[in-house]
Amino acid sequence: MTRRLLIVEDDPGLQSQMRWCFSDDLEVSLASDRESALALLRREEPNVVTLDLGLPPDPGGASEGFSLLEEILRLAPLTKIIVVTGREDKENAVKAIGMGASDFYQKPLDADILTFVVDRAFRLYELERENRELANQQNATNIKGIVAASPQMLQVCRTLEKIAPTDVTTLINGETGTGKELLARALHDLSPRASKPFAAINCAAIPEALLESELFGYEKGAFTGATQNKKGKIESANGGTLFLDEIGDMPFALQAKLLRFLQERMIDRVGAIEPISVDVRVICATHRNLNQLIEGGEFREDLYYRISEITLDVPALRDRDGDALVLAQSLLKSIGKELDRPNLSFAEDAISAVNNYPWPGNVREMINKVKRAIIMAEGKRVTAEDLSLQATSTQDEKCLNLRQIRETAERRALNQALQVSGFNMARAARLLGITRPTIYSLTDKYNIETSEASPES
Numbered sequence: 001m002t003r004r005l006l007i008v009e010d011d012p013g014l015q016s017q018m019r020w021c022f023s024d025d026l027e028v029s030l031a032s033d034r035e036s037a038l039a040l041l042r043r044e045e046p047n048v049v050t051l052d053l054g055l056p057p058d059p060g061g062a063s064e065g066f067s068l069l070e071e072i073l074r075l076a077p078l079t080k081i082i083v084v085t086g087r088e089d090k091e092n093a094v095k096a097i098g099m100g101a102s103d104f105y106q107k108p109l110d111a112d113i114l115t116f117v118v119d120r121a122f123r124l125y126e127l128e129r130e131n132r133e134l135a136n137q138q139n140a141t142n143i144k145g146i147v148a149a150s151p152q153m154l155q156v157c158r159t160l161e162k163i164a165p166t167d168v169t170t171l172i173n174g175e176t177g178t179g180k181e182l183l184a185r186a187l188h189d190l191s192p193r194a195s196k197p198f199a200a201i202n203c204a205a206i207p208e209a210l211l212e213s214e215l216f217g218y219e220k221g222a223f224t225g226a227t228q229n230k231k232g233k234i235e236s237a238n239g240g241t242l243f244l245d246e247i248g249d250m251p252f253a254l255q256a257k258l259l260r261f262l263q264e265r266m267i268d269r270v271g272a273i274e275p276i277s278v279d280v281r282v283i284c285a286t287h288r289n290l291n292q293l294i295e296g297g298e299f300r301e302d303l304y305y306r307i308s309e310i311t312l313d314v315p316a317l318r319d320r321d322g323d324a325l326v327l328a329q330s331l332l333k334s335i336g337k338e339l340d341r342p343n344l345s346f347a348e349d350a351i352s353a354v355n356n357y358p359w360p361g362n363v364r365e366m367i368n369k370v371k372r373a374i375i376m377a378e379g380k381r382v383t384a385e386d387l388s389l390q391a392t393s394t395q396d397e398k399c400l401n402l403r404q405i406r407e408t409a410e411r412r413a414l415n416q417a418l419q420v421s422g423f424n425m426a427r428a429a430r431l432l433g434i435t436r437p438t439i440y441s442l443t444d445k446y447n448i449e450t451s452e453a454s455p456e457s
């Protein structure tokens with residue numbers, strides 16, 4: 001980390017004396033009044049500031065110093081501020097500490113003590129930064145393979161742990177890529193059936209004509225090509241767990257046969273005379289709204305009640321507070337290891353882009369983007385561009401007035417609408433409830449790219 005120090009001191013003699021106290025491994029900038037101090041704060045983002053309380057226009061008092069202290073802490077609350085006071089100025093030093101300064105230093109200047117105090121402030125800053133990073137990286141679930149720290153996902157995991165030891169038929173609802181199959185496997189792994197098979201079948205991926213024999217198996221001679229008996233998925237899960245993915249896409253005709261199996265726990269292989277008894281726990285998943293399918297006559301209501309003894313609603317990644325970054329960091333580590341690039345980290349623009357992007361394809365989309373970024377990253381730091389995400393400026397978060405707040409919000413909304421619409425301007429304009437000319441003039445105003453970065457970029 002580059003260590004950046006800002007010295008705010010109006011006496012030019014003291015300024016240069018202080019400057020020379022510090023070795024070259026510090027980047028030092030100098031300000032002699034509030035305005036230049038704030039400009040440097042924004043431009044250099046110093047980690048530590050030494051602040052003389054007696055600044056113009058009140059060099060004999062401390063009012064200007066106090067208001068600058070307040071403003072620095074408001075704009076950059078993580079900055080460590082050391083107030084510099086006169087020898088007799090204990091009261092103001094104590095007041096400044098009460099307001100949030102991390103330390104104080106009394107004139108006259110003593111180089112050894114000053115460097116000691118400043119070094120200590122840098123160490124404190126660094127420790128706090130490491131702490132924040134660790135807290136961000138912490139995976140709060142105990143379930144193997146599931147990375148989550150948000151209250152929304154922790155609630156899902158708690159429910160999962162409660163229902164895992166039972167045999168209740170569970171329906172997992174959630175958008176594509178939210179981890180439904182992963183949760184189904186976790187339910188199996190935490191159940192008494194863990195040592196028995198976990199058989200998964202994707203009802204949407206198998207042609208309707210084949211799905212029945214895939215699920216229920218067939219007897220020799222049942223149809224042309226059936227040269228021997230074959231177990232279906234349900235039978236192959238015997239003793240364990242059957243996972244029916246995309247249950248909303250199960251053909252209507254087959255739903256009745258599945259319902260009978262769920263009621264009687266017996267299956268009829270295609271072409272068989274005798275039913276076979278099977279002991280499986282059933283977990284279903286869908287990204288579709290089954291109630292709507294029922295209303296539209298595409299899904300049987302009685303089957304719905306059978307499969308949803310308990311439902312688990314998996315929130316979209318954008319609705320999990322803080323999970324995007326936790327997941328991105330975990331993926332950067334694990335995929336980085338696989339691809340032989342183990343020591344990468346995210347640049348600041350990547351962190352804010354990960355936090356601001358709505359992740360319509362959820363965790364699966366994130367896996368793809370992180371993989372791409374690991375391949376594309378040129379140095380040790382992965383940028384928003386490597387992730388093919390729009391960089392959102394962190395500086396904007398520290399806006400000072402209504403105009404800037406409005407502009408930040410507009411820029412963010414435009415970026416999100418463009419990402420969600422796949423850079424289709426007409427769709428993005430519709431999402432925002434504005435006309436096409438307006439969206440073009442806004443993207444011009446904010447200098448926003450209106451096409452997706454190509455994979456080569």
Ligand SMILES: Nc1ncnc2c1ncn2[C@@H]1O[C@H](COP(=O)(O)OP(=O)(O)OP(=O)(O)O)[C@@H](O)[C@H]1O
Nearest residue numbers: 145146147175176177178179180181182287363364
């Ligand atoms: N919380 C998580 N922690 C770690 N990896 C996750 C998490 N959620 C999902 N994944 C990973 O994301 C990918 C997609 O997850 P999964 O296939 O379980 O999603 P899905 O909801 O079943 O998707 P679809 O509806 O498209 O079938 C998998 O590689 C999975 O391991």
